[in-house]
Amino acid sequence: MHSTSRQDYISVNFADKGSGKYNNSKQWRRQSCLRKWKQLSRLQRSLILFTLVLLLICGVLSYPAVTEHFKGLSAGDEEKDTESNRVLGRGSPPLLPEPVKRVQPPLQEQKRLPNKRGPPILQNRLQKKGNASDVQVENKAADGRKENEDEALIRRHGAVIDTDHASDGTKGEEHKKDPKAPTDQELRLHTDLAANCSEAVREAFRHAWKGYKDFAWGHDELRPISKSYSEWFSLGLTLVDALDTMWILGLKEEFEEAKAWVATELSFNKNIDVNLFESTIRILGGLLGTYHLTGDALFLDKAKDIGSRLMPAFNTPSKIPYSDVNIGKGIAHPPRWTSDSTVAEVTSIQLEFRELSRVTQDPQYQAAVGEVMAQVHKLDGKLDGLVPMFINTNNGQFTHQGIYTLGARADSYYEYLLKQWIQGGKKENQFVEDYLQAIEGVKKNMLQKSSPNGLTFVGELSHGQFSPKMDHLVCFLPGTLALGAHNGLPAEHMDLAKQLMETCYQMYAQMETGLSPEIVHFNMHQGSNRDIEVKLADRHNLLRPETVESLFYLYRFTKDQKYRDWGWEILKNFNKYTKVSSGGYTSINNVRDPDYPSPRDKMESFFLGETLKYFYLLFSDDPNLINLDQYVFNTEAHPLPIWPATE
Numbered sequence: 001m002h003s004t005s006r007q008d009y010i011s012v013n014f015a016d017k018g019s020g021k022y023n024n025s026k027q028w029r030r031q032s033c034l035r036k037w038k039q040l041s042r043l044q045r046s047l048i049l050f051t052l053v054l055l056l057i058c059g060v061l062s063y064p065a066v067t068e069h070f071k072g073l074s075a076g077d078e079e080k081d082t083e084s085n086r087v088l089g090r091g092s093p094p095l096l097p098e099p100v101k102r103v104q105p106p107l108q109e110q111k112r113l114p115n116k117r118g119p120p121i122l123q124n125r126l127q128k129k130g131n132a133s134d135v136q137v138e139n140k141a142a143d144g145r146k147e148n149e150d151e152a153l154i155r156r157h158g159a160v161i162d163t164d165h166a167s168d169g170t171k172g173e174e175h176k177k178d179p180k181a182p183t184d185q186e187l188r189l190h191t192d193l194a195a196n197c198s199e200a201v202r203e204a205f206r207h208a209w210k211g212y213k214d215f216a217w218g219h220d221e222l223r224p225i226s227k228s229y230s231e232w233f234s235l236g237l238t239l240v241d242a243l244d245t246m247w248i249l250g251l252k253e254e255f256e257e258a259k260a261w262v263a264t265e266l267s268f269n270k271n272i273d274v275n276l277f278e279s280t281i282r283i284l285g286g287l288l289g290t291y292h293l294t295g296d297a298l299f300l301d302k303a304k305d306i307g308s309r310l311m312p313a314f315n316t317p318s319k320i321p322y323s324d325v326n327i328g329k330g331i332a333h334p335p336r337w338t339s340d341s342t343v344a345e346v347t348s349i350q351l352e353f354r355e356l357s358r359v360t361q362d363p364q365y366q367a368a369v370g371e372v373m374a375q376v377h378k379l380d381g382k383l384d385g386l387v388p389m390f391i392n393t394n395n396g397q398f399t400h401q402g403i404y405t406l407g408a409r410a411d412s413y414y415e416y417l418l419k420q421w422i423q424g425g426k427k428e429n430q431f432v433e434d435y436l437q438a439i440e441g442v443k444k445n446m447l448q449k450s451s452p453n454g455l456t457f458v459g460e461l462s463h464g465q466f467s468p469k470m471d472h473l474v475c476f477l478p479g480t481l482a483l484g485a486h487n488g489l490p491a492e493h494m495d496l497a498k499q500l501m502e503t504c505y506q507m508y509a510q511m512e513t514g515l516s517p518e519i520v521h522f523n524m525h526q527g528s529n530r531d532i533e534v535k536l537a538d539r540h541n542l543l544r545p546e547t548v549e550s551l552f553y554l555y556r557f558t559k560d561q562k563y564r565d566w567g568w569e570i571l572k573n574f575n576k577y578t579k580v581s582s583g584g585y586t587s588i589n590n591v592r593d594p595d596y597p598s599p600r601d602k603m604e605s606f607f608l609g610e611t612l613k614y615f616y617l618l619f620s621d622d623p624n625l626i627n628l629d630q631y632v633f634n635t636e637a638h639p640l641p642i643w644p645a646t647e
């Protein structure tokens with residue numbers, strides 16, 4: 001039935017073929033051709049065949065639709081590779097996506113691509129909200145509003161690009177001259193985007209502050225999930241750590257209420273044990289930084305008070321300070337289980353005490369911390385300038401020798417070598433010599449590349465054995481290297497800074513939440529299919545600042561927009577996975593589970609003191625907002641002045 005209605009190519013053809021009539025003359029022609037072909041010599045046949053094949057190839061290639069088709073296919077393949085690079089971090093280079101204008105796949109699809117991270121700012125702004133932790137309870141209304149603003153910005157950006165490439169002859173010419181140079185409009189747009197990002201940081205700060213104010217006012221740390229607080233030193237740690245951040249962000253109201261608390265409530269005359277390093281970098285550093293920004297003597301008085309109360313820590317047989325001091329009783333002691341102090345702790349209090357001496361004209365502070373540096377400089381047990389993690393307060397010798405890391409317990413030793421040199425006007429050569437030697441030591445002993453994508457990373461060394469383990473804390477290093485290069489140290493330090501910056505970014509981008517774990521392990525074996533592994537116990541994120549800090553330095557010195565894009569992406573993910581609706585942000589247990597990142601119920605003071613400050617400075621277009629030729633940041637992001645040449 002069906003076939004009769006389509007008789008033109010079914011019924012008729014089959015019938016003719018079956019009867020044999022239709023092909024009679026054709027058959028005869030074929031037979032005669034065959035006879036002629038057989039009469040030809042083998043050489044003649046080969047020549048004919050060769051010519052026919054050649055003609056066929058030329059014909060195919062000269063047919064535009066076909067070539068376009070093949071070109072299209074290979075372009076598609078390339079795109080696919082780039083896409084899988086984005087998903088799995090595969091291929092080299094580029095490891096990172098180009099800033100394409102592309103709409104994100106729907107949420108369900110995103111879920112199918114769990115590792116998909118990394119699109120820069122414009123692309124990110126199109127990312128759909130959703131699947132945040134059920135506990136964190138995002139501020140949906142605010143997010144919705146932000147998203148609309150973002151999309152409007154993207155549309156405007158799109159318009160700029162399109163206009164430039166379309167009818168405007170002059171702009172077209174400009175593009176021909178230097179296709180990479182941003183147009184004035186694009187520059188204005190970047191400023192516009194940056195202003196919006198800065199506002200997002202201020203919003204994040206206000207949200208964090210609200211939680212602190214509502215549930216932890218005057219206490220050390222907010223516990224945002226349980227709407228309570230925790231004490232460490234009982235000194236309003238978050239408030240003091242955040243003072244200069246509020247000043248820098250222009251949050252006057254918040255600053256004034258915090259200042260009032262400092263004036264009326266902050267007392268160091270308390271029978272409490274504090275950790276020398278932590279209270280120096282957060283409290284002494286915070287007060288000194290705020291004093292310099294505001295000129296308000298209140299903060300200097302408080303700085304003098306805490307500084308002098310910390311001094312008993314240096315009363316040890318070796319002059320290497322104890323880890324803890326009772327600031328009420330004036331008695332210091334090591335931890336109960338050891339007489340060792342941590343190397344990073346005793347060598348990362350110098351910027352603050354040196355500055356305290358300068359502003360008080362009292363040399364005792366600088367002398368005490370200078371003695372520590374002088375001793376550490378002379379000690380045996382270093383490996384190419386790299387220091388072990390512990391030092392004994394009785395004999396002043398390194399202990400637990402043979403273990404080297406740029407992470408916990410050693411990190412800021414290297415940072416403060418460079419920064420003391422900068423703080424003192426680059427005159428104290430010992431510091432920069434030790435720093436340069438240490439960086440050579442890192443390059444020689446600790447630097448490796450991961451597989452399959454060749455991410456440069458800094459591993460650890462244990463008795464000659466290399467371990468491809470890297471703490472998030474190590475991500476201070478790109479920023480420090482860049483700062484050194486900015487101050488005249490080898491340009492190759494900047495190259496290394498850029499490579500490590502990319503690695504630190506990948507530590508975020510390759511996680512399902514887009515947030516870095518505390519510790520990663522890099523694959524070094526050929527044939528591995530991912531560069532970064534995370535052990536179960538290392539999956540937490542404490543809202544740490546190091547990567548954002550380095551992004552800030554890298555952007556300041558290179559003006560490469562990608563560093564802002566990466567920062568924006570990280571900020572978005574902090575908002576998505578760590579923001580608590582009732583106020584505050586929480587550290588999380590599992591950066592690999594976007595459905596339940598598992599809140600730890602703690603907002604560390606450095607989130608306000610450092611992380612949000614560096615975010616803000618990253619997006620600020622004002623190079624004088626903490627000019628890096630006038631200020632040096634302590635390891636808790638408190639700006640201290642670089643000493644004038646006359647001093």
Ligand code: DMJ
Nearest residue numbers: 412544545546606635636
């Ligand atoms: C901060 O207190 C400081 O940045 C310190 O140098 C390292 N640990 C935290 C942030 O991670």
